Amino acid sequence: MMAPPELDARPQWRWTGDSHFLVAALVEGHWWVLRMNSFPDHALWTLFIDGVVRFDIDDLPSTWGQPLDRSAPTLEPGTAEEILAPIAGFVAYGSEVGRPCDDPFCCG
Template sequence: MVRGVWWVLRLNVFPDHPMFTLFVDGARRFDFDDSPPYWDLWVEPKAPPLPAEAVEAALAPVRDFVAYGSEVGRPCDNLFCCG
């Protein structure tokens, strides 16, 4: 949470779609492929897991946006990458 607003990063099916989509307060902000050099995505997180109620609050606005493009009304229905 940043200044009272949840930021949620969705990992997409790459390379068929951009690697990540960032949602801020439930709204899609942008897609990107390259992570910043200081991210180490393959190491166990050092922060403790969020409590269940925080997870629910963060994911509730984006719960229906699992498929790439669903947030703009055009969910990917390609069986190869998103099916």
């Protein structure tokens, strides 16, 4: 199985101001957003591209840098709101595929 091409990208992460979808990056004209999940019950991260889920991942590739780098800039509130609008309802792990986790210990 081939690795997803996104693993070779070099996103420049920016803070969104959202507590679930922490960072976003504009990569080749597409907005990437990382959702932090309840690890270890679920994958640590879920990647969304242009509002569509792409894949779950635990160990980020080195080419992605440090998404949680506190020195990274923050998106303008309006930009962050626009980027997050399509995925705002997908806070619970699995909700993006119609199977939201309802375990009160990890997602409640």
